[in-house]
Amino acid sequence: MDADEFIAKWQVSGGNERANTQLFITDLCRLLDVDQPLVLPTDTKIRFVITADDVIHSWWVPALGWKQDAIPGIVNEAWTDIKEPGLYRGQCAELCGKDHGFMPIVVKAVPRAEFRKWLAAQRATTTN
Numbered sequence: 001m002d003a004d005e006f007i008a009k010w011q012v013s014g015g016n017e018r019a020n021t022q023l024f025i026t027d028l029c030r031l032l033d034v035d036q037p038l039v040l041p042t043d044t045k046i047r048f049v050i051t052a053d054d055v056i057h058s059w060w061v062p063a064l065g066w067k068q069d070a071i072p073g074i075v076n077e078a079w080t081d082i083k084e085p086g087l088y089r090g091q092c093a094e095l096c097g098k099d100h101g102f103m104p105i106v107v108k109a110v111p112r113a114e115f116r117k118w119l120a121a122q123r124a125t126t127t128n
């Protein structure tokens, strides 16, 4: 569903305001979700090395406090040290093309012990 379809559906949907609000929240969450979040450990200084292979994007998760361009042929960097476990959401902040509106970012920050378990599970599935 693109933005125009969403607005049209919102405007013509029947039912009460509560149902409309639920529809809005459901669709908004779906558009801001990803297939696989970036899983990171908390209490760890993490360096991001950022580039792109097609057009200029901009990696932006507001709660991390910075935004960094991803440019083909250029390597940019940034860092973070997340203290609180949780989901941190963001989006591409550059008008990068027709699919720009569908470039959500989700960072899932977990305690270090949980991250080590997740990493071991990932390695087990990729080596088998």
Ligand SMILES: [Cu+2]
Residues within 6 Å of the ligand: 056, 057, 058, 092, 093, 094, 096, 100, 103
């Ligand atoms: Cu983009």
